[in-house]
Amino acid sequence: MDYNAVSMFVAVAQVGSLSAAATRMGIPLPTLSRKIAELESYLKVQLLERTARGCRVTEAGSRLFEHASGGIEALQEAERSIMNEQARLIGRLRLSLPQSFEPWWVLLGLFQHAHPDIQISVYSTERRVDLLADGVDVALRVGTIADDTVVARHMLTFRHILVASPKLVERHGALSHPADLSRYPCAAWGSTLDARPVWMLGGHSHKASATFTVNDYLHLRARAIAGDIVTELPSFLAAEPLKKGALVELLPKHPFPNTPLHLVYRRQRHASTIVRAYLDFCSAHLSIIEDKCRVPFDA
Incomplete structure (x- = not known):
């Protein structure tokens, strides 16, 4: 199997677009399309279906993504480690937050000051996002968690x-x-x-x-x-x-x-150094959130 093609497929599955994945990986779109077609031919299954907005993974593609994404991220993690980027985290963090959740804005600002080379993209919505389909690394969720596809870390109540x-x-x-x-x-x-x-x-x-x-x-x-x-x-x-x-x-x-508050990330996904750093930072700085949630009669 061409593991470079698998890496390209994982990138497409994450962003839901061939052109966006090509831009993200810095390769020509025809090259990426050809490599995906060769991978489908090798596996004898269709991995992607074209949609009005781009493309989406098929059932077979979803299974490949679940097994491959963790391995790809582990290899990328090893590469970063070898290149000595562990001391200064570099990369992108994709987050989902409830709307109007002001205390977390402060926490994100402090996290980015501590790690200025991490690019943070925040999707603020009332909707409970699908971490895989929406390409979210970590979501902040309000309420109980009844989803065995995610790992939940309780923050506060x-x-x-x-x-x-x-x-x-x-x-x-x-x-x-x-x-x-x-x-x-x-x-x-x-x-x-x-x-x-x-x-x-x-x-x-x-x-x-x-x-x-x-x-x-x-x-x-x-x-x-x-x-x-x-x-x-x-x-x-x-x-x-x-x-x-x-x-x-x-x-x-x-x-x-x-009401409980949790940070959640995909259970099948290998938690990258950046994701782990974010989870640990939030846990270590919970007092900031707790102070902002405290009202006069609770003091």
């Missing part, structure tokens, strides 16, 4: 907080039970245009009669501070306005449940 401006509370009166929220204009995070949010408050399932939904917590925070609505916010987005008195917590005796 936080919770959401029900908040409103003091002026809004003054206008509508204090709350003692989730049912009292019917007196308030509510807004909630929603991933679809017809979202029907449900808030779990102290074990009580409350269907939020939301007059406004949006898939952006920063937008919700701005509306809450303006005194327009009651909403839920992750603790790290509520902490500073709570400290400054721009927001107050509602129904503290009916808290939202705790």
Whole structure:
């Protein structure tokens, strides 16, 4: 088998495009296409299917990619080691983060200051990405992990907080039970245009009669501070306005449940030095995130 052709196939599978892979590897597109065709001929299977956006791996191609990608990365890792690049990491790191996850922005800045030769590409989305299909090295995921194709490293646990401006509370009166929220204009995070949010408050399932939904917590925070609505916010987005008195917590005796936060990477994938360095750096600097997630009543 032509292992150079296998390396080219792995590059195509990662980026989903022959032309992008050719550019990435610095080789002519006709050369790459010919080598992939020769590899398919040798294996007597089709590895790639052309799509409107580029190409995608077939079932046989997916199996080859799972077995070959780790070996290719291991060889690349050995090459870097021999060339003495271990002391100064050089390469690219592809990450996925939830939208509006501000504390992690600080952590990424510190990581890149520590490793200036690492190029970081961040894909910020509400969607739970497919690490293989989306070409992501490490994803930051909120919630429980029920995916045996990934390795999950637990980072911390936080919770959401029900908040409103003091002026809004003054206008509508204090709350003692989730049912009292019917007196308030509510807004909630929603991933679809017809979202029907449900808030779990102290074990009580409350269907939020939301007059406004949006898939952006920063937008919700701005509306809450303006005194327009009651909403839920992750603790790290509520902490500073709570400290400054721009927001107050509602129904503290009916808290939202705790939410775990994990870094995940593909189980079949050989974790590169850069990926391991990123995972270890995040674990070592968790206090930065924890400080930003801490709210006044937790101190």
